[in-house]
Amino acid sequence: MNGSCGNAIERLNAECFCLPLADSALTAAVAARLPAEGVAQAGSRLAELSAEHPLFLPVATRTDLFERVRAVGELLLARSDVDRDTVCAAGVCNSFDFHLTTSGPKLIEINTNAGGAFLQPLLLEALGNGHTSPWFEPELQLLDAFATLAPGRVLSRLAIVDADPASQALYLDMRLAAVALERRGIAVEIMDVASLRRENGRLFGPNGAIDMVYNRLTDFGLDDPAHALLREAWLANEVVLAPNPDVYRTFAEKQLLIELSDPRRLAELTQRAHIDSERILDTLLPCELLGQGNAERLWIERRHYVFKPTRGYGSRGVYRGDKVSRRKWETLLDEGYLAQRFAAPSERSLKISAGVTPFKVDIRVWTHGIEPIFVAARLYSGQVMGFRNEGAGFAPILWVGPSLTAEACQDRAGFRALCTAHVAGDLP
Numbered sequence: 398m399n400g401s402c403g404n405a406i407e408r409l410n411a412e413c414f415c416l417p418l419a420d421s422a423l424t425a426a427v428a429a430r431l432p433a434e435g436v437a438q439a440g441s442r443l444a445e446l447s448a449e450h451p452l453f454l455p456v457a458t459r460t461d462l463f464e465r466v467r468a469v470g471e472l473l474l475a476r477s478d479v480d481r482d483t484v485c486a487a488g489v490c491n492s493f494d495f496h497l498t499t500s501g502p503k504l505i506e507i508n509t510n511a512g513g514a515f516l517q518p519l520l521l522e523a524l525g526n527g528h529t530s531p532w533f534e535p536e537l538q539l540l541d542a543f544a545t546l547a548p549g550r551v552l553s554r555l556a557i558v559d560a561d562p563a564s565q566a567l568y569l570d571m572r573l574a575a576v577a578l579e580r581r582g583i584a585v586e587i588m589d590v591a592s593l594r595r596e597n598g599r600l601f602g603p604n605g606a607i608d609m610v611y612n613r614l615t616d617f618g619l620d621d622p623a624h625a626l627l628r629e630a631w632l633a634n635e636v637v638l639a640p641n642p643d644v645y646r647t648f649a650e651k652q653l654l655i656e657l658s659d660p661r662r663l664a665e666l667t668q669r670a671h672i673d674s675e676r677i678l679d680t681l682l683p684c685e686l687l688g689q690g691n692a693e694r695l696w697i698e699r700r701h702y703v704f705k706p707t708r709g710y711g712s713r714g715v716y717r718g719d720k721v722s723r724r725k726w727e728t729l730l731d732e733g734y735l736a737q738r739f740a741a742p743s744e745r746s747l748k749i750s751a752g753v754t755p756f757k758v759d760i761r762v763w764t765h766g767i768e769p770i771f772v773a774a775r776l777y778s779g780q781v782m783g784f785r786n787e788g789a790g791f792a793p794i795l796w797v798g799p800s801l802t803a804e805a806c807q808d809r810a811g812f813r814a815l816c817t818a819h820v821a822g823d824l825p
Contacts, residue, residue: 406797409453414748416451418792420444422523430519430576442569446513446784447520448792449747452758452774454497456796462502462762463769465680466493468672469504470648470767472657475670477647484647485766486545487639489538489611490514491648495760496742502760503740504680507649508710509640510613512566513791514763515573517773520793536577538765542639543609552608554584558627559613562587566784571613590614593626600627600636609637615710617645648767651707651735654684687734695736696726702736704729717780745776749788754778756788 424440431439470493474481492511495502514535521533543552555578557571565571568587575585588602599606610627619628619642631638657663658681667674687695687704695702699718706714714732716725718739742757756776763771774792777784784790 406453406455409797410743410745412746413453414450414753416524416795417449417748418444418447418451418520418523422525423447423519426519426522429522430573439569439572443516443519446516446567446569446790447523448745448756448774448776448790449749449788450745451524451793451795452745452776453795453797456798458497458502459772459794459796462493462495462760462772465495465502465504465676466762466764466769467767468676469493469507469680470764471670471672472666472677473507473648473653474767475666475672476656479643479647482545484643485768486542487637487641488644488648488764488766489542489639490535491640491644491764491766493762493764495762496740497758497760498740498743501679503682505682505737505740505759506651506654506705509617509645509649511761511763512570512613513761513773513775514771515570515577516567516791517771517793519573520773520791524793533771534577535763535770536574536581538770539574539578539609539611539639540581541765543637546637546639547608550608552583554586554602554605554607555609555611556593556602556607557585557587557611557613558590558593559587560590560623562589562613565613567613574611590624590627593630595626595630595635598633598635600630607636609639612638612640617649617710618642651705651709652686654681654737655686655735657681658684682738682740684735684737687729687736689730691736692726692730696723699726701739703739704734704736707733707735720780745774745792747776747788751787754788760794 420440423443424436427440427443428436474484477484488509490511492508494505494508496505518533539555540552557574559565559571562568562571571587575587578585586602586604592603594601600610601607614624616624619625619631627638628642630636631641657666657677663677664674667677685691686707699721702718704716704718704721709715716729721729742759744755745758746753746755756778759775759777761773761775762769772794774794775790776792777789778786
C-alpha cells in the first residue's frame with residue numbers, strides 16, 4: 398500500500414463519520430422495492446443489519462483479495478471430483494471471508510449461500526453512491542446458474558427455501574432476492590422446506606411445479622431427514638438446486654482448511670492447480686483438528702488460536718482461545734473442533750450512542766463459484782462476528798485510489814467533500 402494513502406485511509410476509518418447510513422435513507426431504499434405495507438418494519442430491520450458508517454479501503458486491496466480468492470478457489474477445484482463447470486455454476490453467493498492484517502489478507506473461512514448479498518445494493522443507495530443504475534445484481538448469479546445447469550429449459554418458477562424462512566435473521570435478504578427476480582419476470586415464492594413435495598418427476602411447492610430452488614438451508618449437505626425429499630429431488634435432476642451439497646463439499650467444509658494446512662498435500666495441490674504456493678501460504682491460516690494428541694499443546698498456546706466446530710457455520714460455537722475456560726476446553730475435545738491460528742482483524746471506528754467506538758472488521762467477498770462478484774465489510778464488537786450490538790452490521794466499502802494523501806484529510810471542513818466526491822466516483 399502506498400504509505401501516504403495508507404495513512405489517509407487509517408485516518409478516514411478512525412475519524413470519518415460524515416457519511417452515515419441514515420435510517421431514513423435505508424427505509425427509502427426498501428420502499429423502492431417492497432410493497433408499502435410493512436416498509437417501515439423492513440426499513441427498521443435493514444437498519445439493524447447495517448453498520449453506522451462505510452469502511453474505507455485502497456483499491457489495491459480489492460485487487461489483492463480477488464487474486465487470493467481465485468487462487469484458493471483453483472486449489473479447491475483441483476482436489477474436487479465434481480465437474481468444475483457444474484459446481485461453479487451452482488455456487489451462487491459463495492463467500493470468502495477475510496481479516497485484513499499488517500501482513501496482508503488472511504482467509505478466515507469459506508461459506509456457501511452466504512447471506513446478505515441482496516442487502517448490499519440498498520446500502521449503496523442509502524449511502525448516496527451517485528450511481529443511477531444498479532451495478533451489483535446478485536440475482537444474475539441465479540439466472541446464470543439455471544442457464545448453465547438446465548440448458549434449453551425455461552425458468553418459470555423459483556423457490557427460495559429455508560426452514561421457517563420468516564423466522565430467519567436474514568429473511569429480509571430473501572424478500573429482496575424475490576423482488577429482484579420477480580422484476581426479471583420470474584415467479585418466486587419463499588417457502589418452508591417442509592412444504593415441498595415430489596410428483597411425476599418434478600418438485601412442487603404449494604402453488605405449482607418448481608424449476609429452481611435457491612437454497613438457504615444451513616444443513617449444507619442436506620443430511621437432516623427433514624431435508625431428504627429436497628436432496629432426492631436434486632439427485633434425480635427434478636430441480637436445479639443452488640447452492641447444493643456438492644458446492645459445500647468442494648469449497649466450504651471446515652476439514653478443507655485442515656487439509657490445506659498439510660504441507661505435503663498443499664504442495665501436491667498447488668502443483669496440480671499451477672498456483673504459486675507462497676501466495677497460498679500467505680493467505681491461509683494454519684488449522685488442525687483438536688484432539689487428545691495436541692490438546693495440551695493447544696491449551697498452552699490457546700491465546701493464539703480460534704476454536705471452531707467442524708460442522709458449524711457462522712459464529713455459532715466459535716471461541717477465542719483467550720476466552721476459553723478449562724471446563725469448556727474439556728468439552729471441546731469431544732465435540733469435533735478445529736483450531737485455527739488467530740489473525741487479529743483490522744478496525745473501523747463508528748459514532749454510536751456511547752460515543753466513538755472501535756469495531757472489528759471482517760471482509761466478505763461474494764463469488765459465483767470462484768469468480769469474485771462483490772465485496773462488503775461486516776463490522777462487529779465482541780469476541781466473534783455478530784450483529785447483536787449497536788452499530789454492528791454490513792458496511793459498504795468505499796475504494797480509494799493511490800493518490801489520496803494524509804494531508805488531504807487534515808482539513809475537517811474538507812473531509813465531507815472528500816468523502817462525497819469519492820462516493821460519486823470522482824476520486825482516482
